[in-house]
Amino acid sequence: MESNIYNMTIPMYENKLPEIYENVLVTFIEHKDTHIEAKLLEYDNINAMMVYGDATRRKRVYDWKREVPLNKPTIAQVEQIIDNNYVQVSTLCFIDKKKDPKELALELMKPFNDNKILVNNIKKLCRTIEIDFNDFWKNIIYKIDKQRREDDNNESLFDIFNNNTELVKNILNENYPTLTEKIITELEKQINNKVFKIQSKINIITKKDINNTIKVIDFLKSQNSWLDSIKYDSGSNYIFESSSEVSNENNHNELFNFLKNNSIKYDVEVRRI
Numbered sequence: 001m002e003s004n005i006y007n008m009t010i011p012m013y014e015n016k017l018p019e020i021y022e023n024v025l026v027t028f029i030e031h032k033d034t035h036i037e038a039k040l041l042e043y044d045n046i047n048a049m050m051v052y053g054d055a056t057r058r059k060r061v062y063d064w065k066r067e068v069p070l071n072k073p074t075i076a077q078v079e080q081i082i083d084n085n086y087v088q089v090s091t092l093c094f095i096d097k098k099k100d101p102k103e104l105a106l107e108l109m110k111p112f113n114d115n116k117i118l119v120n121n122i123k124k125l126c127r128t129i130e131i132d133f134n135d136f137w138k139n140i141i142y143k144i145d146k147q148r149r150e151d152d153n154n155e156s157l158f159d160i161f162n163n164n165t166e167l168v169k170n171i172l173n174e175n176y177p178t179l180t181e182k183i184i185t186e187l188e189k190q191i192n193n194k195v196f197k198i199q200s201k202i203n204i205i206t207k208k209d210i211n212n213t214i215k216v217i218d219f220l221k222s223q224n225s226w227l228d229s230i231k232y233d234s235g236s237n238y239i240f241e242s243s244s245e246v247s248n249e250n251n252h253n254e255l256f257n258f259l260k261n262n263s264i265k266y267d268v269e270v271r272r273i
Contacts, residue, residue: 005132006123012042012115014142018078018087019149024048025112026076026089031064038089041073042115047086050076054090073229075108113228113243114158120245121158121190128186129179139175144168162187196244197228200252201273202259205236208267216259216266226251237273 018024018040026048030037036055038048052064061067068091076089094108122141126133141157147167148160161168168187172180206212217230217238226247231239240252259270 005134006127008119008123008133008137010134010137011044013145014138015145015149016043017046017081017084018043020078020081022078023108023111024076024078024089026074027072028068028070028074030070031068036064036068038076040087042112045085048076048089049082049086050089050091054079054092057092073112075105075112109229111156111158114156116228117243117245118156118158118161120243124190125183125186129183131176131179140168140171143171198242198244198247198249198252200240200256201233202238202240202256203236203271203273204238204259205269206267207269212267216262216268220255220259224251224255227255 024043025041026038027041028036028038028050035049035051038050040046040048050068052061055064055068058067074091075094076091077093078087079090080088082088094104118141122136123133126136141161144160144164144167145157147153148155148157153160155163165184169180169184172183176183204213204216213236220240221227221230226242227240228243229239229241231241233239240255242251256270256272259266259268263270
């Protein structure tokens, strides 16, 4: 079992609360009479709510469960800080953008996908250097994030960490003076080994009940932590996406083989596209 010193046990950010107009990653968890309850995924113990009018510009919605699905990571913008563990969010601000919706969704999700990559990079670094991950995150990444917020910089933490050598080196010197050069060398190795996305497209057909497809997709998400996302494409096609930092083609092959071998159990038909 992996030592706890290399596992993340602290919040992603030092700030307990997000800032107003900050983009946040949420999951909506309950449709109520007046609003939708949500949880922030990158802040500890912070709940959120969104009034129905901040979800769509449509005058009439027949199915809110379809309009705002539950338990799916979604980008929202913070509109108001209600108290020290409750904020109001909106998705309305992303609707009228001129960009293609799929292109916009990828752009908005990038900083959060980058955070996953950064966490995995730092874990790898800390194992190699043999230092505590959580101490490193507090001493280095929290300070980078603080500078990012002060500068009102919209770059992801991952991009700032990789593209601002002097800033990172100065913070490292303040906190790990005897290890700075060793850490920089290891970071350069990681940067040179560029991270890329791995995708596979799988056709999943159910002749009886679409819930069978939903169940199998939810199960795959829960059992494969290396998966970044499972996106609906078109027809009965789904795109399975992951990062080369934490997965490989063999992971995708094994996932497909699992689906194929358990197709009768889940009452679906599958084929690789």
